[in-house]
Amino acid sequence: MSPRRWTIKELLEVTADYLEKKEIDRPRLCAEILLCHQLKINRVKLYLAFDQPLNEREVSGYRSLIKRRLNREPIQHITGVQEFWSMEFIVGPQVLIPRPESELLVEQVISLYKAGGQTEESGPTVLDLGTGSGALAVSLARELGGASLWASDISPDALDIAGKNVKRHGVEDRIQFIHGDLWQPFKEKTFTFDFIISNPPYIAIEDYDSLPPEVRDYEPRLALDGHNQGMFYIEKIIMEGADYLNPGGWLLIEMDPVQTSKALELMEQGNCYGEKRRIRDYSRNYRVVMSQKAVVS
Numbered sequence: 465m466s467p468r469r470w471t472i473k474e475l476l477e478v479t480a481d482y483l484e485k486k487e488i489d490r491p492r493l494c495a496e497i498l499l500c501h502q503l504k505i506n507r508v509k510l511y512l513a514f515d516q517p518l519n520e521r522e523v524s525g526y527r528s529l530i531k532r533r534l535n536r537e538p539i540q541h542i543t544g545v546q547e548f549w550s551m552e553f554i555v556g557p558q559v560l561i562p563r564p565e566s567e568l569l570v571e572q573v574i575s576l577y578k579a580g581g582q583t584e585e586s587g588p589t590v591l592d593l594g595t596g597s598g599a600l601a602v603s604l605a606r607e608l609g610g611a612s613l614w615a616s617d618i619s620p621d622a623l624d625i626a627g628k629n630v631k632r633h634g635v636e637d638r639i640q641f642i643h644g645d646l647w648q649p650f651k652e653k654t655f656t657f658d659f660i661i662s663n664p665p666y667i668a669i670e671d672y673d674s675l676p677p678e679v680r681d682y683e684p685r686l687a688l689d690g691h692n693q694g695m696f697y698i699e700k701i702i703m704e705g706a707d708y709l710n711p712g713g714w715l716l717i718e719m720d721p722v723q724t725s726k727a728l729e730l731m732e733q734g735n736c737y738g739e740k741r742r743i744r745d746y747s748r749n750y751r752v753v754m755s756q757k758a759v760v761s
């Protein structure tokens with residue numbers, strides 16, 4: 465008997481049902497994305513080809529991708545990309561998969577810069593501390609034409625991926641990469657920044673084991689583990705951040721909603737910061753805490 469010839473429509477239906485039974489998140493979407501990846505087509509083309517029969521090689525390739533997803537490998541590791549700020553970024557096990565809520569950091573920098581009334585020519589200086597895939601720095605480079613950006617990370621493997629992303633989006637001459645531990649590489653530098661943004665590791669160690677397997681088993685612990693109550697890096701960034709800001713410059717940090725009030729308290733200490741705010745994400749949770757370095761007259 466010759467093997468069954470599946471059409472795209474049939475294969476998607478059977479796969480989505482199976483993924484749902486196995487409790488895979490958004491099963492139909494997952495089935496479609498992975499079939500697009502296997503066939504190297506986009507979703508519009510997939511819908512237009514619903515009745516097209518697939519050959520054995522295509523079906524068996526698709527089966528291998530589904531098997532990986534059933535092992536709870538993130539879909540982005542299978543396709544190798546993630547969309548952020550309407551651009552496609554290369555991702556892999558070396559970097560955190562950029563999350564939609566981090567777009568808030570990009571939005572806020574743009575809005576603060578525009579509210580400051582500066583001209584595009586003079587451009588702000590921006591540091592992305594813990595850049596990972598480089599998604600935040602690349603997005604700001606694309607949005608703020610005159611900006612000069614620095615992007616740092618302790619992980620050389622992450623910087624390697626970020627380097628690929630800056631080339632992919634044509635901003636390699638606008639972003640300087642720096643390898644090192646938090647503020648360490650900036651201690652010797654003579655310049656300071658108009659904006660410092662960071663999405664640091666902020667998962668509380670107490671919560672680490674209960675993360676979904678896609679995150680816990682596949683994304684880098686170095687990008688996630690914020691140690692005690694998730695505050696280790698947030699505290700260091702706040703306590704020393706003002707030393708690396710220009711007067712009137714802004715520090716913006718993404719964190720878990722429960723960490724935001726403690727972060728604001730830390731910003732109160734030391735009298736380095738003037739205005740302080742916390743901003744909600746699209747789910748109405750406080751997500752970003754920001755503060756302006758005081759201008760001493």
Ligand SMILES: C[S@@+](CC[C@H](N)C(=O)[O-])C[C@H]1O[C@@H](n2cnc3c(N)ncnc32)[C@H](O)[C@@H]1O
Pocket residue numbers: 559560561562563566593594595596597598599600616617618619622644645646663664665666686687688
């Ligand atoms: C939560 S990820 C954020 C990645 C990226 N900025 C984003 O928003 O998608 C945190 C990043 O900080 C980096 N990191 C962890 N510890 C660090 C340290 N001590 N110094 C500098 N970077 C660090 C990790 O390698 C990781 O890339």
